[in-house]
Amino acid sequence: MGEKTPDTSGITATKGDETPSMVATTHVSEVPIFDQKATKKLLRKLDWHLIPFMSLIYLLCFLDRTNIGNARLDNLEQDLRLKGLQYNDCLATLFPFYIAAEIPSNMMMKRLRPSVWLTFIMVAWSACMIGQGFVKDYSGLMATRVFLGVFEGGLFPGVNYYGEYYHRYCVITQWYCRHECGFRMALFFSAATLAGAFGGILARGIAEMSGVGGLSAWSWIFILEGLLSILVSFTAYWAIYDYPSTATFLTAKERDEVERRLAVDHGHLSNDFDLKYVWQALGDWKIYVFMLICMAGFAPIYSFSLFLPTIIKGMGYSANNAQLMSVPPYVFACVFTIGASWFADRIRQRGVFLLGFQLVAILGFALLAASGNSTVQYTGTVFAAIGIYPQIPLGLAWNGANIGGSLKRGTGIAMQVMGGNCGGIIASYVYLTRDGPRYVTGHSILIGFVGMAFFLTLFMTIWCRRENARRDAVAQQLGTQEPTGEQKMLKRELADNVPWFRYTI
Template sequence: MGIFSRFRSDDAGSSPDHEIARKNNIHGDPEKATDNSLETRLEDSTTNQLPPHEFAAIEKRVLKKLDRRLVSLVFVLYLLAYLDRSNIGNARIAGMEEDLSLSSPDYQWLLTIFYISYIIFEWFALMWKLVPPHIWAAFCVMGWGLTATLQSATFSFSGMMAARFFLGLFEAGFGPGIPFLFSFFYLRHEIGFRCGIFLSAAPLATCFAGALAYGITSDDSPPIANWRLLFLVEGLPCLVAAVATFFLLPDSPEKASFLTPEEKSVARSRARLQTGKADREIGRLNFRDLGAALLDPKNYITALMYFSCNVSFSSLPVFLPTILSEMGFTRLTAQALTAPPYFLAFLLVILTTYIADRTQQRGLTILILSLVATVGYILLATTSSTAPRYVGVFLAAAGVFPAIGNILPWVLNNQGSDTRRGMGIAMLNLIGQCGPLLGTRVYPSNEGPYYRKGMWVCAGFMAFNALLALGLRALLAWENGRLDAKYGRGGEGMEGEEGVGVEDGGRGFSIRVFRRG
């Protein structure tokens, strides 16, 4: 006899894992689980005899080890990646523009070319499924590390354009696929917070970049140009990080050398909660699931949300030093003043993803954050005095970065298989990363020092993002209502043959989880 547990769409109801937990009584309150229900879920000979409280203790230990090794490693790597992506804004006011004889359109093209290659190679997100993750990640980190370092040796606009193109190519293989990688290790109600920690590296990198640039460019007589030294100091650590990544990054919980055999058994049981399988197959895609993801309207709504946020996400770090310097601050002071707004954003990314995981209200979280950013950009667009404009910078950063951090796990939580999650992330980035093509071109130099048009454009897109979040939340609530009416809230009465499958008819999704024997 088959036992089915339907996965409800995230936000408008309980999380998918909680639905399975309620059905099988092994999550939520481990103390109340029974040995019989635990044995139903665990086929491994090591874990099927464990009392529930021991299973829970081992699971907690597994999560702690995964967080310490996986999350901390990709956090550092993304911090380095974002540092190398956005430091061109600091390099610009540190003398690069004069040394390379760049016009305002030239600088905009240096920003745009990065995102053109980033978009072209968005499909690299699927490589995490096709190539062992530790090999793929090391390749990407080494690639962008070399490219970022070589920016310091460019002497022309064309040379810098080539460097920025390859920087986008290698970073496209890393950042967009990390939330997908997390889905190999964590359950749906655990992914959001980990994505938040990972993505919080972006505002922290921008904060760190401002402080670092201030320290580097404060030297009046450096051995080489300040902007070249900036690229060197921030690019070389990536080469060391690439080697470390090859040896430290696990491919899956089952292959993690830092887990004991007992912990790996618990990890396999957690994999069954996520996909119905104990082990993931690297090197294989399900083409039927690829097609289903392409036809899912939710993927296009989240992609438009990502597009809207990316208009601001791409432009704020690279233009903020210029905006602050044109408020009347010196170049060095402008470098330093970029740090506080991004440190606030760093804290809020972690806090809001944690709250969204606990409350399962990711749509409302994104809605509120988008409105905060909208208010910030309206302040920047309508005021001329320094104090309210700087407050607007805080509000913009505090809304944009956390909103991005909550959109990514929303995609993962509403797809039922590894292939669908990978395709959902690829679609999100393919469409969403077109936003920077606009965002990097809305602050031309001739519109300074207030850049009214660029501020209004960003305000409009963040307001649009709020409407999209509200609309997607309503759609998920409607789909969950249809599934509840057909199958009952826990999916009781759904029966079928032994195996694992995904059901999707434009109404959300379900995962069938079966008991062997």
């Protein structure tokens, strides 16, 4: 990985996440302003100012979206007189609105600024969560879940857009280079695992409030966690930095270096804001494969998040103990999610890590499905959590690194996220009450989804290796004659089909 390779255009090429040594924006110097030590210090500065608060917001978002699984153990269904599949319907109704809100939300964030729009949607979904604590029947719960989906739908793609946003004609800037994004994405997404852990602990404590103010414990879960989110949202406007060019924590030299590094990272691939790059993404078969891989990853994650307390209770634990026993699997998942992406960034490979975790996930769900022993089943939940959660940041980073050109990459990532969240609709109906307490059918369905992801991942890994080898061979045959500036401008519109682009494997 990373060795230099000649190509048909005469531009020095690199493999994996590395990018060409020449840049399309000639007004930006290729000479580093900072040395390696100063660059590491700059990245740490970006990390400390960007990652913690954005991760906290996502933790609260995921907690508010999935805490209904904890509330279910405190008589939610009985109090609201839910029957048949009505509970599952309440889970599923969030996701179509969540998906539909993603693109309009990004458009609003571009118009208003990230700090303004993200603060607004956070206040809005927090209010929905508080309102969910006061619902009296199935219709009320359905309505609050709809609005929760509308407002939460803008966060995850919004944070990706926050990292890569567009002016009318060019990318103004980003925060990180491509090969640095995987680890940061994992830090951000690990908040989903922490949400599961905190959700169990908080639900266990809040269970003691049953009857306070005439409300059940499940009502207090929604109300108190909604109040926590709304308190944090009041600080979001000042804690979210819009763009590097306006970030007060960066010096002028640091801002210049961030822009220089990202300009070099873009290489000779187009940064123009032109709808033809959107159509390129929509017509790229590889992105659709990654959408399926992402959907097959999100389906078990949402199933796990929404039903883990119920699954553990079915092993013979009391409701309160089931809340606490749901914590350890998420802790293990958090460690492996961060660790795997750190190693993947170091060696600049993604597919092999995905394949490994997919096998671990299959093992976990197989233990759950095959054994009636509570110890074996609980061990299965740990392996399942370790296997499913790292797949999302690894898959997003892999897809993003393999799409050339900023607008095509942004569109491709949005497509992948939207496809992935379709897995939430599926997840809502994986574990049905009639299949309890073992839920063998549900576990088997998830084995099927993860198995599909495994074979698609294997296919893409092999394809990327062979395509890189083919481009290397063509480059060696044609030599390294330096192309003219006009030739470079023409070829840059081909996005990742330019001869010097190499896919991450």
